[in-house]
Amino acid sequence: MKWNNGNDVKQQSDNVAVSGFRSFGFGRDAAADEEVDRIDFKMVTFSLAGKDYGIDIMKVKEIAKFAGFTYVPNTLPFVAGVYNLRGEIISIIDLRLMFNQTAERRPDGEAEDGLILRLENNLIGVIVDSIDRVVGISSESIQPPHPIFADINIKYISGVVEHDERLYIILDVERIFAKETEVARDVPELPAAARIAPAVEGPGAQAGAKTDTDFEFVVDGLATFKVLYAGDINRGWIRDRYQTWRSMRSEQGVSVQFSGVEDAVDFAGTFSSSDTGRLWGKPYWDGVAGVVPTVDSAVFNAWNPGCGKGFETYSLAAILKEKNPQKRIRIWAGDNDLLSISTAPSVVLTAESVPSHMESYVTQGTGGMTMSSVLRDMIMFEYHDILNQSSVPECHVILCRDVLSVIPAADQERVLNKFLETLSPLGVLIIGDNERLDHDSRWTRISDRISAYRKSE
Amino acid sequence: MRVEYINPFVEAAYSVLKEVLGTEVHRGELYLKSTSMPVLGVAALVGLAGDVEGRVLFDMTKDTAIKVASTMLESMEMEPITTLNEMGRASITELANMITGQAVTKLHNLGFKFDLTPPAIFSGDNMEISDSGVEALIVPMELPQGKIEINVAVRERG
Structure with missing residues (x-):
């Protein structure tokens, strides 16, 4: 799997919503899916004069600390000044003053908490009391503003939502800043200084x-x-x-x-795990060879979802061949990147890219070096998305490096369940070097050198 | 979907459509789908059995089916159709047969052996098709007459 094929991943995760996995009795997954369905709106929350507010995360470019901005004379009182954001000059609005709240003045030189908003036409910075966190909610749980929310003009509120027993007022920033002139009329002409309370220490x-x-x-x-x-x-x-x-x-x-x-x-x-996109070097090769199980049956099955251009599949095939020369070995290898998987069956190598322990598995062809048919005949390369159904039989090895991390978290759990179902009792799951299943009691780690796991007893 | 199967179907669909209809054909991006999926309105279904098992579905709207059938009939100096009558259905059946037949011939040459069933035509509104345990490869083909989606769901015999 490539890092930047996110579009594919997204597209297929959409398909999953209508997939039939639930009917196969994955009770846990159905619950997990619903969880994801519910959270479809994320907002950055912050406080203004002791109350909680939220802004749609899609409107927020970044969270920032503002210090040393330039005061612009003869502007509306809530315009704090202009600010140089990595070369771009943006104006800074003090939301507290804009909404007629008291603003605590920070000690000199201390940065103000704020957000940089990405609006339709421009970037704008707003100062708030303090940034809280990012909250994910369901857009269905947002309720329309009630007329008694009088602190802030109701037309700038897109809704109210309760989360963790706190009530957040969601601001409609497009409206607030699209009609600045209108706002100006709404703000009574008070000297700004009168509304600024003395600084309170202890942030x-x-x-x-x-x-x-x-x-x-x-x-x-x-x-x-x-x-x-x-x-x-x-x-x-x-x-x-x-x-x-x-x-x-x-x-x-x-x-x-x-x-x-x-x-x-x-x-x-x-x-990325070691030896990604090439035939495995000796250290990783030895690591995998050390965990491959020995089986009694005449057939040895392996599954390699997310095989990319197939280098790891060929490496695994060679290891399995050396460990089980007498057995019939079959490897199902799949990837949802059509370009990569199309090249996998007939991948061409250069002499330098073949480590010495794999030299006996390549043959010199007219166009370059190719994998020998001994390995090729063991492998079936498929254009396959791991989020869809698959018809892989019980396997003794599942090799799935860095693939779980490029599918959404809710689907990771479902794929792991599929691995548990597919893996034979003594089978081994190998995941990416930087992936861990130690938190999951259903898996037992069996190697210090590579991320290899066996089903727990 | 085994990698080796993809190209024969794509190539056969492209060359047969181009030749039979005598028009420009644009192939859209291939993608994968799982289980239940809606059918546009008229679907020709060809079954496969042998080394692999599964089916190929040629899916299009009724409007597209009428236009495609009319183009085929006109090329043989016959009257175009305005409703999807028996002649129209026979034309779509023939188109599905030609494409699948050519794809299977290509696969035979690569050493995969399997047989076809005669095509069946389904038409109606709000139809869905689902295959358990197989994901489908979708090959969208854009024609002046409309879009034909070729939906291939095959797997190795276990």
């Missing part, structure tokens, strides 16, 4: 919350750009990577949040 607790919000933004960004989906299987790696990412980004003086898909791909760059 210490906010540091932790901010870090978590940034982390959630990174996780959301990975999913939005369809690069990596955070789940139990890879959360450990994403957290570790987030720490190095944050220090790297602050050294470069740029925001920890992704500014585009390139950043997300960059973040996930080191996630």
Whole structure:
């Protein structure tokens, strides 16, 4: 599976909504699916004068700390100034003043919490009291605003929603900023200073919350750009990577949040398992050879979903051949990337790319080196999406590296259930180097060197 | 869907449509679908049995079916049709037969052996088709007469 084939993944996950897996008795999955169905609206929440508000996450470009912006004379009182956002000049609005709330003045030099909003026409920065977190809700649970919400003009409220026993007012930012002139008339002409309360010390607790919000933004960004989906299987790696990412980004003086898909791909760059996209080198080869089970039956079956161009399938095939020379070995290999899988049956190699322990499995053809028919005849390459049904029989090995992490979290669980069903009692599941199933009591880890698991007793 | 099966179907559909209808044919992006899926209105179904088992479905709207059949009839200097009558159904059946036949011939040459069933035509509104345990490859073909979706669901005999 490639990193950037997110479109495919998305498309197929849509199909899954109508798939027949539920009828096969995956009770857990049905519940998980519903969970996902429910959360279809995410908002960034923050507080203004002690009340909770939310803004649709799709409108939020990033969470920011504003410091040292330039005051512009003769503007409306709620215009805090202009700010240089990496070369782009954006105006900063103090939402508290705009809505006639008291604004606590920060001690000199301390940055203000804020959001940068991506509106239809422009970017705009807003200052709030403090950013809370990202909350996922169902859009069905949003209720229309009641006329008694008088603090903020009702026409700027798109709805009210309760989450975790807190009531959030969802602001309609397009309306608020699209009609700035109208707002201006609504704000009574009071001297701004009169509404600014003295500074209150003690924003210490906010540091932790901010870090978590940034982390959630990174996780959301990975999913939005369809690069990596955070789940139990890879959360450990994403957290570790987030720490190095944050220090790297602050050294470069740029925001920890992704500014585009390139950043997300960059973040996930080191996630790939060793020997991805080539025949396995000796260390990984030995690791896999060490965990491949010995079976009594005359047939040895293996499954390799997400095989890409087939290099890992050929490597596995050679290992199985050496461990079980007398058995009939069959490998089902599939990928949902049509281009990659089409080249897999007749992949052409260069002499340098063939490690010495696999030299006996390649043959010199007219157009270059190809895999020998000994291995090719063992493998059936299929254009297949792991989220769809498959007709693979019971397998002794399932090799599925870095694939679970590129499918949405709710589907990860369902695919793992399918693995549990397909794997023989002593069978082995091999997942990506940076993926873990240690949290799942149904799996037992059997190797220190590679991520290999067996079904728990 | 085994990789080796994909191209014969795509190539056969492309060349037969182009030749029989004498028009430009554009192939859309191939994709995979699982289980139950709606049928556009007229569907010709050809069964496969042998090394593999499954079926090929040629799916189009009624309007497209009438236009395609009319084009075929006109090319043989016969009257075009305005409703999907027996002649129209026979033309669509023949088209499905030609495409599947050519694909299977290509597969025979690659060493895969299997037989076809005679095509059956289904028509109606709000139809769905589902195959348990197989995912379907969709090959969309864009013609001036409309869109024909070729829906191939085959698997190895277990």
